[in-house]
Amino acid sequence: MSQLPLGSAARPIRVAIVGSGPSAFYAAEALFKVGDLHCRVDMFDRLPTPFGLVRGGVAPDHQKIKSVVKVYDKIASQEGFRFFGNVMLGRDIQVADLRAHYDQIVYAVGNEGSRRLGIPGEDQPRVHSATEFVYWYNGHPDYQHLTFDLENVLRVAVVGNGNVAMDVTRILIQDPERLATTDIADGALEVLRKSAVREVVLLGRRGPAQAAYSPKEMAEIAALEEVDVAATPDDATIDPVSQTWLDSGKAPKSAAKNAAFLADCAARGGHQGERVVRCRFRVSPVEVLGDGGVTGVRIQHAELQPDAHGVPRPKAIDSFEEIEVDMLLSAIGYRGQPIPGVPFDDGWGTIPNDHGRVLDSRDGAVVANEYVVGWAKRGPSGLIGTNSPDSKATVAQMVQDLAGRMDAADERPDVTSELEAQGVAFSTFEDWRRYDAWEKAEGEQTGRVRRKLTSVDAILEQMRKLR
């Protein structure tokens, strides 16, 4: 049988991308942009709807950030692109199937789980990961069974002070009527309308200069007229180790801004309004108090010490404190979850890789034709845009690996027939487009951006009706 160059017009390359968040779409875009490469991209998502964390993670009051999906919609319009929603790797399709159907596989599965605190009392009611809370208010079908009893919660401790901590704090503390026009899940809006939460205590393990949030995220909370941001002079103090770090020029620009903002807060003194965000620094939770429901959190104080690079790190000291809280959200980072048949680094919670080439978990050898992008590749850091250069870099490796590859004309059966034979009710990008328009129209009737259905069956049923 004659051999044809892989990626030529006569023998386009078939690529499967697993996941449909930003890193997945940027990988598809990068593939379509490779000069004379002829490729077909099939993108799979376990949900019937695309866009990963843009739909399920970005806060409902950050609609501008969500508008990035217009770019993804254009990518999906490229010839050769297909979307298969409601198809889960390891459940509906196996890695072996992908290997049989595709020339290359890209894992763009993100980090769906969350890191655990690993302290006593963490498993009782009203302790949640921030990620669960985020997925819940964003209407992610897998998290709708959770209950957040906010009617009986006055004070919430949020552990960690990254941008996810900012998101959950803002959602909890603002007047819920501000969210009434957004695409927040109906059920979550109802719960927030009854919420008794009036105080969020942010627990940062390092100092104000090392706060992980972007200055503009904190400024957004401080700009809410019904909310005060408070810090004590002690918490806002810049210790000598942090000062040396700031003076060294090695600290990010945000460090000095965050430190100055907290100093201002402390200088303003106590808070005025009913709703307050209290910023604590150099503290770590060591135990969640309560017996069948959170009543407080025991924290240990820390001082900062420079690591080998002069970066201030916390060192616990022999000083403790108890804070009364009714709920605790842990916002200390996302974590990847293993997928059957896909290598996994349990320590990092990522797919082991060398610049995007997947490596075998046991012997570190390159797994031919398998690649990884986004958080599954580098861990849970960076903004949506960070994924564009990251995906491009992986695609560059994919293209390099194609050099000289030849194959016979492609006569493999299409994956569609396999999914149909197995009775998998998959959605297409056209289904999504019609459903997307329907969600927006539904929302419009009540002055909202969109109204999301929050169960897979309901979404699929609606998609069927719209066909």
Ligand code: NAP
């Ligand atoms: P993150 O930025 O890495 O923040 C994690 C926070 O948890 C840090 O304050 C960290 O402190 C703390 N932490 C980690 N382990 C801890 C422990 N064992 N005990 C106490 N505290 C601990 O992660 P993230 O907030 O989940 O955000 C993930 C990424 O998404 C970030 O790049 C973020 O900027 C991005 N994001 C952006 C937006 C937005 O732009 N609006 C919204 C959401 C998320 P240390 O600094 O001391 O490690």
